[in-house]
Amino acid sequence: MKISKKQNVCHENENYPDNQISVFEFMDNIIFDLKKSGKNRTSETYQSTSNSFKRFRNDKDLTFAELNAQMIMSYESYLKDNGICLNSSSFYMRTFRAIYNKAVNYNLTKQQFPFKKVYTGIDKTIKRSVSLNTIRVIKSIDLSSDSSLDFARNMFLFSFYTRGMSFVDMAYLQKKDLKQGILSYHRRKTKQQLFIRWEKCMQDIVDKYDTSNSQYLLPIIDSHCNVDERKQYLRASQKVNYHLKKLGENISLQNSLTMYVARHSWASIAKGKNIPISVISDSLGHNSELTTQIYLSTIDNNVIDNTNSMIIKLL
DSSP, rough: OOOTTTTTOOOOEEEEEETOOHHHHHHHHHHHHHHTTHHHHHHHHHHHHHHHHHTTTTOOOOOGOOOOOOHHHHHHHHHHHHOHHHHHHHHHHHHHHHHHHHHHHHTSOEEEETTSSSSOOOOOOOOOOOOOOHHHHHHHSSSSSSHHHHHHHHHHHHHHTTSSSOHHHHTHHHHHGGETTTTEEOOOTTTTTEEEEEOOOHHHHTTTOOOOOSSSTTOOTTTSSOOOOHHHHHHHHHHHHHHHHHHHHTTTSSSSHHHHHHHHHHHHHHHTTTTTTTHHHHHHOOOOOHHHHHTTTTHHHHHHHHHHHHHHHHH
């Protein structure tokens, strides 16, 4: 029996011989089910891994019986030869291993541990933060002749001003989230609610763009556009990071400039100003172990806002 891509993927107690559903088909079904259940982030992770492995195979499908340690080692070599860094390669391997383990659970194949000889750890990453002086340079550079670079710079600064708010949270900010000088939002990643005191520099960026016909605070998502809002956010994220990379090259940064750098830099600068780690963690909306969460719950939000104001005034 072959599972249709439009049907629900395998059920836990069913047996499907490995010659009746291919690796590509199984991947596609898993991704289809994730999307159907609203798990968009996970589906995108699985999709990127599937796309990568299909490129390695030149779109030539295979059975689970053919999926062995030698092939996975060859896939790892392929990634390295194509300039994929160790952490990204490990990311693909861990995701593919999760897919493979699902196939084992669905009795599509016996566990052969094909990933035992490839790297699936997390290597020490390069420094992602930039100095306060670099933030000043990014803020002061004249980008009036390039609206795309200017927009990317403004989104970067808005993230920095708002304690390293992630781009996805920025994209979905609504005007109703700003009341009486306080911006409140739920992190889409952790569902944690955060409150940020509204500062003039934040308003200055908002005032640069006409969003009078939009429910959103920033011009990232157009609610009147026919394109799905999540697709709009993803496209905007790619475009902003592309132009931030160009901006970083223009000012001779050693490492790539991305939206994540704003978040990491805020935390690093705060740490350099001897702000307690507990305050920084709460400012970023990190989810921690239970004991840490209990401790963090006692922090006065005014301490966080005062920390943010202090950092902004340093620019």
